[in-house]
Amino acid sequence: MEIKMNQQSSEICDILFIFIGDILDDDRSQIPLGIAFLSGQLKKKRYSYKLLDLYNLGINFEEKQLSSKFLEELLLIYKPKAIGVSVSSYYLDLTNKFIDLLKDIIKRNKLWLPIILGGYISLIPNVLEKTNADIVCCGEGEKIIIELIDLINWITDRKNEDPNFLSNNAKHILDKLKSIQGIKFRDDIIYPYENKRKKIKVHSNAPQNPIGNLDELEFPDYDIFDFKRYNIDKTIPFYAQRGCYNHCTFCDIIPFYGNKIIRRFSPEYIIRWMKFVQNKYNIQIIDFMDDNFLNSRPFLETLFSLIEKETPLLKINFQARSSEILRFKDLISKYKQFINCIEIGTESYSYSQLKRWNKNITPLENIQANKLLSELGVSYMNFYLWLDEKTTIEELDENVDILIEQPEVPIIQSSIKIPNFIMSYEISAIYDRLGRSSVRNIPHLFACERFLNETNEIAQKINVFYTAFKKAQEYNNIDQNIIKYSTKYGLNNNKEILNKINKISTGFFQVANEIMKKRLYLSINLAEEIKNKKFIRKLKINKILSNYIQKFKEDSDKILNPINNLNIDFNN
Ligand code: SF4
Structure with a gap:
């Protein structure tokens, strides 16, 4: 089987990232942004990394033999010292199958190759027991990945000199792992080829402190992606702010970050980055993936006025709550020339549904936000939930009745x-x-x-x-x-x-x-x-x-x- 990769090389790499997403989607427009952020930090430390995005590779992981051959070839080419699997919680089954394949190869080739899980899958209880991965990184990964790769390199160097290094220094290595905040790990990471031990212990380290000053982070590295593989059309994603002050029952954002605090890059940092990607990749639209972009007036006022002055040719997309669209209508109106599209988490027009989901928004606010944007001529897209196990026919009726009354969207994106x-x-x-x-x-x-x-x-x-x-x-x-x-x-x-x-x-x-x-x-x-x-x-x-x-x-x-x-x- 031919290996189609983002970058071809036979250099040893410190970490091979594997992204498990919508593998079968033939039209994916999102690149895995989290991996770009991790790569940016690794680049600064001169660590090497590669990416295997399973999306649209044409590999059926149900065909165990074929996919195993593919992965084995890949590991022999890149000789990674660690594997970082980034995945959301939707793909637990696929992740299981995938890690089982990797573990077989690791065992067969007698490798010491820790598998690190990251992303929203970390929120699944007992995820290490469920997936057979060695380490899981909980929450944001930029600090943790550096500490882990430092340690894995240290171990690998010594193991290359002394094949018994792991078993002779088990306690010392486990202590070092225990000192990394924000991870969980299995203690059999030290004994990778032993037959199934009766009892595996999973260590849960203390949670990490969220990164206080996001401006200390390096720019995400987008060079890791082969842009041609994604349907992104001169658009690039970025997270300008992390967190949300609300806690909707269906949303993972609060459990992921561990609190309701919103942290943000400074407007100056964001503008520097926008200019950089505009020049380097000929980008025309910045897609802010922040879960709740409109929340701080001082931040928005500075950022919007800087965009107007410094990057007048760029347009932006962002996600927002209806209530905030109404609160910041003056800014939206003033700067609408560079707002390409607003994605609204409308969820429902039914009062009881919005209340049940703790959205803290009324149907009227949802309706008014649509009306406002239509009148302003600002393009938007509504995202709806509508169905949960408690949804009643009356709630569906309310939704449909209001939905069909909604105004036309000015320009559709x-x-x-x-x-x-x-x-x-x-x-x-x-x-x-x-x-x-x-x-x-x-x-x-x-x-x-x-x-x-x-x-x-x-x-x-x-x-x-x-x-x-x-x-x-x-x-x-x-x-x-x-x-x-x-x-x-x-x-x-x-x-x-x-x-x-x-x-x-x-x-x-x-x-x-x-x-x-x-x-x-x-x-x-x-x-x-x-x-x-x-x-x-x-x-x-x-x-x-x-x-x-x-x-x-x-x-x-x-x-x-x-x-x-x-x-x-x-x-x-
Ligand atoms: S408002 Fe949006 S980001 Fe915030 S908790 Fe609700 S769904 Fe999540």
Whole structure:
């Protein structure tokens, strides 16, 4: 297998970073920024590093033999002294498989090669026991990575001179590891090729102090990335501030940083960096990834006025809360010429959902923020959550009712993929075709798309049930059969059970019905929205699509009705 890497070289490197992200995504627009920050610090210390971003490499890690061969070749080329795996908590299973492969290779080749985990995966309880990695770095990694690589180099040098160095100095090495704040490590890191020891001890060191002065950090090193592999289009990401003062229930930011304090690079540092990337990479847009960009007036006033003076040709994207968009409307209005797009964590238009998620924002603030930006002509994108296990039909209703009233977004910066249609129905063939096309200009439909995607699995189950039920009803006269079997198994003697079954069934039918109605409604809306788009006309399917929508509207009632008509009287 050919090894496709960001940089080809056979030099020994101090650390090989491996990024496990959306491996199968064929259109990723984000580069792993955390690794760029770590690399910047390593560069200053003249440590060498390489990156393997698993994204779009064309490797199926289910094919154990192939991927093992690939990784083994890679380790022989780069001869890293450590492996740094950066991953979010979504990819625990994949990380497990991946680390198992690495461990096999390490054992087979009798290497001493610690595997260090970092990123949001560190928040998973007992992550070392779960993944078999040796060390996990908790929270921000810039200070820790230097301490770890210093120590690993020290050990490797001595081990090269004395093969028994590890076992002869186990206590000393473990003590050194224990002195690094902010990590957890397994004590079998000293004995890498021993067969599974009965009891592995994981040491949790004291937490690290957050980096007080971010300006002490070196610029992130973006040279580690092969820009051609990412769909970034003259945009580069940066974290200007770390942390958030709020604590939404679904967000990992507070557990990750350990407090609600927001730290920031100075505006002067940020401007120096912006000029640097503008010149070096011909960048046009800075994508601030700060979780809550609009929070400090003095910071924003200085930064915005410096951008206006010093980098007038650059534009910026940032993420913000609706309440802060309203609070800083004067600054947004004054500097809108360089604001390319604001990503709003809207989450929901339902009061009870926002309250449940501790968003500390009202639906009205969400609505007003959209209105304000539309009036100012500032482009924005809303991000919605909508669904959690406690979401009610009323909450979905509130969301949809408000969503369809939202104003047009002035200039759209991104596109969405049209999801497959909701049921096994004739129209799905067309939607499959559309599914491969991106649509611009209808940002509020992100929410529809997300809802449809998230309920797809439920819908399929309901759909199977509906189909089966319809067939059964048609061919087997199910109402009569249920009564017959109830009698056969003596259920009709137990009215309590029958009433319960009846109640549960009715509840299920109602919920299923509501979900399907909502999906139909959103899908039809979505179809209506896109039917006049240019690419639909280009595909020459606008007429067919309109006809299908019409037919679908007429048929949708019939599809749902059999359930409504079901009325089994268990008492007869
Ligand atoms: S406001 Fe945003 S960054 Fe802050 S806790 Fe909530 S979701 Fe996270």
